[in-house]
Amino acid sequence: MEKKATRVAYGEYIAKLGDTNDKLVVLDADLAGATMTQYFKKAHPERFFDCGIAEANMVDLAAGMSTTGLVPFCSTFAVFAGRCLDQIRNTVCYPKMNVKFAFTHAGITLGEDGGSHQALEDIALMRSMPNMTVFIPCDAKETERCIDAAVEINGPVYIRLARLPSPIFEMDMPFIPGKLNVLRDGADELLLCCGVMVSECMEAAELLAAQGKNVCVVNCHTLKPFDEEGLRELAKTHKNIYTVEEHNVIGGLGDAAAAALVNMDGVKLTKLGMQDVFGESGKPADLLRKYKLDAQGIADTVMGK
Numbered sequence: 133m134e135k136k137a138t139r140v141a142y143g144e145y146i147a148k149l150g151d152t153n154d155k156l157v158v159l160d161a162d163l164a165g166a167t168m169t170q171y172f173k174k175a176h177p178e179r180f181f182d183c184g185i186a187e188a189n190m191v192d193l194a195a196g197m198s199t200t201g202l203v204p205f206c207s208t209f210a211v212f213a214g215r216c217l218d219q220i221r222n223t224v225c226y227p228k229m230n231v232k233f234a235f236t237h238a239g240i241t242l243g244e245d246g247g248s249h250q251a252l253e254d255i256a257l258m259r260s261m262p263n264m265t266v267f268i269p270c271d272a273k274e275t276e277r278c279i280d281a282a283v284e285i286n287g288p289v290y291i292r293l294a295r296l297p298s299p300i301f302e303m304d305m306p307f308i309p310g311k312l313n314v315l316r317d318g319a320d321e322l323l324l325c326c327g328v329m330v331s332e333c334m335e336a337a338e339l340l341a342a343q344g345k346n347v348c349v350v351n352c353h354t355l356k357p358f359d360e361e362g363l364r365e366l367a368k369t370h371k372n373i374y375t376v377e378e379h380n381v382i383g384g385l386g387d388a389a390a391a392a393l394v395n396m397d398g399v400k401l402t403k404l405g406m407q408d409v410f411g412e413s414g415k416p417a418d419l420l421r422k423y424k425l426d427a428q429g430i431a432d433t434v435m436g437k
Contacts, residue, residue: 150176158205158207160183161207167207169207210239210293235290240419250410252410255379255384268353270351312352318346332427374430389403
């Protein structure tokens with residue numbers, strides 16, 4: 133199966149969109165070679181702005197641009213979301229400016245850069261911002277759909293992107309913002325996942341099938357607004373639910389699911405993710421294995437191992 137990092141898909145697609153949408157502008161904080169905005173820079177240099185290592189200035193500049201009818205996309209590493217959170221809150225979200233944030237290198241799959249750079253709190257920060265939409269694409273094709281949706285939304289949007297190349301799904305995956313997407317039907321446990329964890333959960337489902345468990349896998353590409361009604365409907369027939377995310381279990385997918393299920397009787401929710409700890413340096417595959425977020429670890433947890 134072909135693999136491509138969602139950050140690469142973002143860089144390629146935003147440059148392509150720039151060919152037909154002259155309102156698009158891209159801002160970066162001295163990381164164009166890593167966030168892949170270098171593609172837009174090469175194709176449309178007059179609409180690319182390198183703000184240097186000054187993320188707060190970048191956000192303020194984008195907010196100002198949006199008042200002129202432009203559609204700014206800001207990019208940097210997801211861990212730096214906290215560095216410019218004041219500006220995201222007060223300059224973009226509070227007045228509901230039409231600014232998009234495509235932040236990359238999120239989660240422990242960042243790998244060797246270690247715990248200081250592995251963003252595990254960015255979803256929680258962005259979900260807590262009024263007026264913010266939060267997308268977490270699972271592959272390159274879904275990244276393009278998230279970008280299309282972000283352009284259509286009149287207001288702030290956060291797109292969480294990964295460094296690690298991940299499988300591009302061959303199946304047809306309809307993308308409706310704010311709606312869960314069932315990728316695999318199953319009558320037993322329910323796996324809710326997002327981002328690069330989707331491929332791990334799909335593989336885990338195969339491992340579980342070999343052990344007699346037919347699990348349902350659901351792609352939660354939109355964390356805000358979260359499809360609470362859709363999850364409650366699934367919970368009527370799936371009483372054991374697992375959320376799987378490469379993010380702190382506080383404030384992310386697990387808590388979004390918990391809020392939806394809080395008044396439902398007989399439902400057991402287990403949150404798989406980073407258990408309120410920072411990450412560490414290591415190869416992505418080794419880190420996923422250590423924190424039981426790889427396919428085998430997910431399957432073992434479901435089986436009670």
